[in-house]
Amino acid sequence: PLPGFVLTSSYINSLGATSKLGELGRIIVKLSAGANLEIDVRRYTRPTTPSGTINVSGTGGEYWFDHTPNGAKLATVKALGPNGEYLKDDWTQWLGPLQAGRINWNGDFSQTDDQKQLVLRASLLTTIKSFGKPVTLTWEYWPRTDASNFFTTVVTVT
The missing domain is CATH 2.60.40 (Immunoglobulin-like)
Structure with a gap:
């Protein structure tokens, strides 16, 4: 975890309808040193296939x-x-x-x-x-x- 960095459920819900599945957005955390941290924000349920x-x-x-x-x-x-x-x-x-x-x-x-x-x-x-x-x-x-x-x-x- 990043100290002092929190993604709240209210923020994530503000990115799109709660029924929308898939990528909701991408957050880039710019740090003072090193590479930026990219966070892919997604809403998903279990993937399925018709036959095993x-x-x-x-x-x-x-x-x-x-x-x-x-x-x-x-x-x-x-x-x-x-x-x-x-x-x-x-x-x-x-x-x-x-x-x-x-x-x-x-x-x-x-x-x-x-x-x-x-x-x-x-x-x-x-x-x-x-x-x-x-x-x-x-x-x-x-x-x-x-x-x-x-x-x-x-x-x-x-």
Whole structure:
């Protein structure tokens, strides 16, 4: 916490209707030394997806599926096999719990500009097929410390 700096609920409510989800604004705290601190002010509820299971036949292209972010901002995706093994980049185990087992934006996954669909890239589908087992993707949204701000999909590629 920044000593003497408080964002009150009345201030946050003044940024937009209480029913509006998503980015309400950005606050920049200018400090006397060092970098400025940018705070992304958002109102969100738990993100959802219509199905927790995805079965893909072939790896010739990308796989797109619907999701509802409900104002939350996608942070990253963790990819684990059925026994907790990392799908790729097992060296990430040394990075700690917020980075271990995560896959790459744009190279492995992305989302559409309107944030209504998530995209599994062809390279990720090929990796999952080579892995030979179902992979659990945990879609993590900010703030990542809120366990209710995640959802999972189990992906199988044949």
